[in-house]
Amino acid sequence: MNVAKPTRIESIDILRGxxxxxxxxxxxxxxxxIYAWTDNPLNLQTTTPALYFTRYITHFCAPTFVFLSGVSIYLQSLRKxxxxxxxxxxxRGLWLIFIELTIVSFAWSFNPNFERFPLGVIWAIGISMFLLGFLIRLPYKIILGLGLLIVFGHNLLDYIEASNGFKGGFWMDLLHSSRWSSYQIIGDYNLIIAYPFLPWLGLMxxxxxxxxxxxxxxxxYKRKKLLTQMGIGLLILFVILRSFNIYGDPEPWSQQQNGLYTFFSFINIYKYPPSLLYMCVTIGCVLLLLPLFENLKNRFTKIMIVFGRTAFFYYILHLYLIHILAMISFYIHGHTLAEIAEGESIFRWxxxxxxxxxxxxxxxxVWIFVIICLYPICKWYDTYKTKHKEKWWLSYL
Structure with missing residues (x-):
């Protein structure tokens, strides 16, 4: 048993990486x-298969990270x-919310005036962790029942939100309704609700x-079998519910100009907030991949483990590196600071x-360049964490 434990944790780190x-x-x-701020890559009237795939594959990131955060928390419960x-x-939940509103907010905008405070994925993880801090004291079966109720039942709110004259307001937007709603705090300062937290809490x-x-x-063996069965079950549930266009996602699919684009419409599920069908597709695949990675060891998995073990550290670094590269490109193209179009983006700058x-x-x-640059830094940090486990503050990074 002592041999199996690291393998199971490594499979989680590989997928997270x-x-x-x-x-x-x-x-x-x-x-x-070139079209990032002029069109939606999932717009079936204008997208291409390559562009659609480039955006769609990233749908798996946030739910996988939130879900695996929940798995890791359970493993911590065995030691604490x-x-x-x-x-x-x-x-840690409150710390993540603070980081979202400061370090992450600035990384997205580079606006020293901090006029926009987006509540993104780090906020969603932070508030979910904070609430789980209370729920963790409940019996396992009650936590399971609550998670199932939220994940499978939250889309009932879609019918309320789609009704004529519905006005959710701040608290409803924060819970479930928001479609990147903006709320004025004071003066030019606004709070942007990108990730309503209820479905993310259920997923965690x-x-x-x-x-x-x-x-x-x-x-x-039993774990791999159960994970595979649950993964297949979620994908089957997705196909059944999606086929009827009745429940599980607020955006129905429709026939398109050809079979490929009709398939794109069928699998195009809602992320803000994550619908039941969105979670069925993403977590269904996660559950199928975890058994495959459990005993897989090669150069690729070793690299992914590094990124998986330093996920939050990597997240912060990659935002700043990408934005710095964009700033360099901006100036190389002959633009000046005065040309930044204020108000064009929810992030202002x-x-x-x-x-x-x-x-x-x-x-x-550019993506490959970013990953190559970040790997040695994350490798160093992973080694540092391993050698300094006694430092309590490392558990917050």
Whole structure:
């Protein structure tokens, strides 16, 4: 059993590392693709298969990271008492929210005036951890039931939100309704709700409950079998619910100009907030991949483990590196600071000119460059963490 434990944790780190690397592709596209700020890459009237895939594959990043965070929290519960874990989750949750509103907010905008405060994925993880800090004291079955209720039931709110005259307001937007809603704090300062937290909380609770399968005493063969069965089950559920266009996603699919684009419409599910079908597709694939990575060891997996073990550190660095590269490109193209179009973006400042940028080949080239630059830094940090486990503050990075 002592031999199996590291393998199971490594399979989680491998998958987490993969989605972190893929996530950088989407953010590079945001800053460098020629149509990033003029069109939606999932717009079936204008997109191409390559562009659609480039955006769609990144749908797997946020839910995978949130889900695996829940798994990791369960594994921590095997080493800590409930009061210890509860306190840690609440403190780390509040810390992540603070980081979202400061370091991450600035990374996206480079606006020293801090006029926009986007509540993104780090906020969603932070508030979910904070709430789980309270829920962790409940019995396992109640946490499981609550997670199932949120994940499978939250799309009932779609019918309320789609009704005539519906006005959600701040708290409803924060919970579920927001479509990047903006709320004025004071003067020019606004809060942007990109990630309503309720579905993300449900997903983290489900990850926590699935974490039981990764306990040291759990049989490896049985775990792989259960994960595979659940993964297939979620994908089948997606196909069934999506076919009827009745429940699970607020955006129905429709026939398009050809079979490929009809397929694109069928799999095009809603992320803000993450719908049930969005979670079925993404987590269904996650559950199928985890058993495959459990005993897989090669050069690629070793690299992904580094990114997976330094995920939050990597997340912060990659935002700053990509934006700095975009700023360099901005000035190389002859632009000046005065040309930044204030008000054009929810982030107010951005060293991006809509309609100016690279094709997909250029985007992928920048993406690869970013990953190559970040790997040695993350490798150093991973080694530092391993050698300095006694430093309490490392658990917050």
């Amino acid at each position: 993969i989605v972190m690397v893929i996530m950088a592709l989407d953010h590079v596209r945001d800053y460098f693709h 008492t409930k009061p210890e874990l509860s306190t840690f989750l609440m403190k 609770l489900m990850g926590y409950c699935i974490g039981k399968l990764f306990a040291p005493q759990f049989d490896s 951005k060293f991006v000119v809509p309609g100016e940028g690279f094709d997909l080949f250029g985007v992928y080239a």
